[in-house]
Amino acid sequence: MLLNTLVASLASGLVLGAFASPLSHDYAGAKTRRVVPSSHSLHERHLSHWERQWTKRSKVPDTQILPMRIGLKQSNLKEGHDKLMDLSTPGSSNYGNHMTAEEVVDFFAPHQSTTDAVTEWLVSSGIGPDRFAVSVNKQWIQFDATAAEVEELLFAEYYVWNHLSGSHDIASEGYHLPTHIRKHVDYVTPGTRLRPRNVKNKRAGNFNKPQPMITQLPGFPFPNSSTCDVYVTAECTRVQYGIPNATTAAPGNELGIYESLDVHYSRKDLDIYYSTLYPNIPNGTYPEERLIDGAIGAIEDTTEYVPIDLEAPLDFDSSSPLIYPQGLVLFQEDDEYYESTEAFNGFWNTFLDAIDGSYCNYSAFGETGDCTAEECFDPVYPDPNPGGYTGQLQCGVYKPTNVISISYGAGEYGWPDYYMKRQCNEWMKLALQGTTIVMSSGDSGVGGTTCLGDSGKIFEVDFASSCPYVLSVGSTEWDRFDNVTTPTPGKKLNEVATKRFPSGGGFSNVFGVPDYQRDAVSAYFDQVESSLGFDAYHHFVANGDFSNVTGGVYHQGGRAYPDVGAVGDRQVVYSNGSWWLVGGTSLSSPVFGAVLTLANEARIAAGKSTLGFVHPALYQHPEAFNDITVGSNPGCNSTGFPAAKGWDPVTGLGTPNFPVLLKVLLGL
Known part of the structure; x- marks a missing residue:
């Protein structure tokens, strides 16, 4: 052909x-x-x-x-954004009238x-x-x-x-x-762009593989709702955010969890975790595995995978008990060769191919299909390498879940603009179809994995949190400030920005500030700009080239993130035969994903559509959040941005006040 x-x-x-x-x-x-x-x-x-x-x-x-x-x-690239706002803005007569996949293809x-x-x-x-x-x-x-x-x-x-x-x-x-x-x-x-064809030996250097903050415990810690400042479990999350026990499981409303980069889980470990902490969840309750391009899901023979990375257990242990009897869906991306060697520079494209067949050949910003250029090289299938998947690239083989949590990210500076813009457009297309993408904001404050520019002081920005169609989640922790010697079960604790690591947050160099958050961002700068201690620049940066930035360390005028916050430290996890305390925005993302899954559960029961692009509703209702005003996200030899009243680039709008949030979302 x-x-x-x-x-x-x-x-x-x-x-x-x-x-x-x-x-x-x-x-x-x-x-x-x-x-x-x-x-x-x-x-x-x-x-x-x-x-x-x-x-x-x-x-x-x-x-x-x-x-x-x-x-x-x-056609309709700008109109696509306008269409999404029409379907997602409270008060619109078209609110919740999501498009089908076929309608999206025809629209664009x-x-x-x-x-x-x-x-x-x-x-x-x-x-x-x-x-x-x-x-x-x-x-x-x-x-x-x-x-x-x-x-x-x-x-x-x-x-x-x-x-x-x-x-x-x-x-x-x-x-x-x-x-x-x-x-x-x-x-x-072929036109003017040059692309080397032999790049498989180049290990991905830009991508931020989740690195949860971990502490191994000497034994089972016997956590309960009186020890949430030390040991976090789903019981703590319910008490602190006012989340009731779930009782329903609408078909098709499973929470999607994305994994890659040789991150796996053990079914045996899940059974032990549930039977110890949540005996109401029966053994054999595992994620439905939707494996993409030869990916491996659960690993039971751990002789080859020791220790199993704690990222997947963290995602499942934190979210599943919150939504049970609703289930989880695992989207695992890429074959054993690519997972183990990380011989690629791009990310998410094969996942997006699998949940939207039109994306395989989607043309935008001078790019068609997966990237073959060195700076954003995506895995190629069939893969002739040892352990490679020899089938064809999987296009449109799985339906996306209503909510998908992704605890991965990368610096904007490391990818060409066209790659990120094409991908961000796809997140928009999924939102048009009623899917919410929830993503961790990063664990390195304003610095990411490196600081930029000739001075080495310019703040790094996390992608895809910087895409305005992704819901970015920052990290908090619960603290006890009153020195009570006998903790009280079920007592609400003080919530602050995470201290063991700085939550990622800042302003995009590629995407402009969207209207839905413009007022909130302006209000933040009205409070803190004069006391920041560092300056901004006011223009976009093309393709990670900071040579035209002669002053300032962040882009005032870019898409601001995170949007919201959730608990991100001290989660009790069982893996590799041990109990652990694990932290990171890798925890915050699945927790907030579980919150939105519960909200969708209620909307479905009421005969309503799924939430999809929830951002406009959230920014219109700050009263639905616990405002976090203590903390900051230092990096690049700076104090970073401070938390403040209302939205801030540390914990966003705040953490969910579930009863109020549910009332707002159910009323849409």
């Missing part, structure tokens, strides 16, 4: 093949550079900094077959006039309708052509380029389109 030819050709860089039907021009002999007519304009230009790692070599032979793909400008498909204009141009240029195909999602047109044909079509010259790694690619230094066609075309590939 043409698509298979395209993929194979791009993967190998150059593929010699049969001639395509030639244009009516004679290409015998050497060609000279042609003058670009006034009817055409430059569409993309080769970036000079690529030549630091690439060397231009020979001209591509005229007869070389190039698998061409033209990405069409999508390029206008028919775009497809017609580009195909008419191709036909008039000698590329007949029998030679090109339009993708099922209507987002791109593909065809095979000789290099001579492509150069004639685009007023370009194609060369072979060699990368420092030894790999090669083909690209032009610039190509041109008819002026009236440019508004319909996002990009053309």
Whole structure:
């Protein structure tokens, strides 16, 4: 098939093949550079900094077959945001009228006039309708052509380029389109972008694998609601947030938990945890496993996986008792080779492929499908490596749950803008369909894994928390300040920002502040800006290049995170034959995910839609939260941002006051 030819050709860089039907021009002999007519304009230009790692070599032979793909400008990208606000803003007559997956595909498909204009141009240029195909999602047109044909079509010259790694690619230094066609075309590939093909030996360096704060206990700690400042369990979370015992389990309302990077769990450990602390949960109560691209779920033979990472047990032990009898769904991503070697730089794309088939070939911001560029290289399937998944990339094989908790993140600086923007658009599309994505905000304050800029003082920003369509969750802890010698069961404790580690928070360099949080963010700066002790800059930063930042350490004007907070330390977990205290926003995310799952449970029982994009409702109702005003998130040799009255970039709006929050959400 043409698509298979395209993929194979791009993967190998150059593929010699049969001639395509030639244009009516004679290409015998050497060609000279042609003058670009006034009817055409430059569409993309080769970036000079690529030549630091690439060397231009020979001209591509005229007869070389190039698998061409033209990405069409999508319609309604801005309108998609407006549509989401209409479906998600309290008081709207369309509130809760979520779209189907098919409706979302049609909504963003390029206008028919775009497809017609580009195909008419191709036909008039000698590329007949029998030679090109339009993708099922209507987002791109593909065809095979000789290099001579492509150069004639685009007023370009194609060369072979060699990368420092030894790999090669083909690209032009610039190509041109008819002026009236440019508004319909996002990009053309092969075009100007250079992508090394041998990057599997490059270990992911930008991605922040969850690293929970752990303390091994000498034995079972016998926790109860009087010791919540020392040992946190679901009983503590219920008491402190006013959450009643769950009694229902609406079909399809399971809480989704995402795992990757060799993070697994043990069914035996879950049985021990439940039977010890929650005997009402019977043995054999395990997550439903939705395994993606050869992923491994539970691990029982721990000789190869010692110790089992505490991330998955933390997610399950903290959330399952809150929502039981409702269940969990595990979304486990990527095969054993990629999980163990982390030989990739991108993330989440194969997960998104699996829960939305249209994403596999989704074109936006100059990118179609999973990334093959070195800076954002995604796992490739079939995978020929030892332990690799040999099946095809899984596209649309699972339905997303109503709420999905993700305790992973990465610095914005480490990925190209187009990669994050394309992915953020997908989070928006899931929100349009009624899915809430809940994500941990990070555990390193304003510093992330590193501090940026020539000065090494610019704050790092966590993605995908910085995407305005993700619900970002910061971390808190419960403390006892009154020095009571005999703790009282069920007593409400003081709640502050986590002290053992600083909760991640700040302002995006890629995404602007959305309207739903603008007033809350302005109110925060009115309180604290004059006393921060550090300055802001007021412009976006492109592709992690901070060379134009000459003053300030954070972007005032970017999407602010986290949105909300939840307990994030001292959770009692059982794993690897031991009891542990575990902390991190990796705890906060599944706890808040459980809260929203319970709210959806009530809405479903009342005959209402799922919450989906819940942000506007939350920001309109700050009274539904326990306001956290003590703490900060230091980093980069600064005190970070302080907690304050109302929203702040440490714990967001605060932690859930469940009775009030449920009343608000049930009333929508």
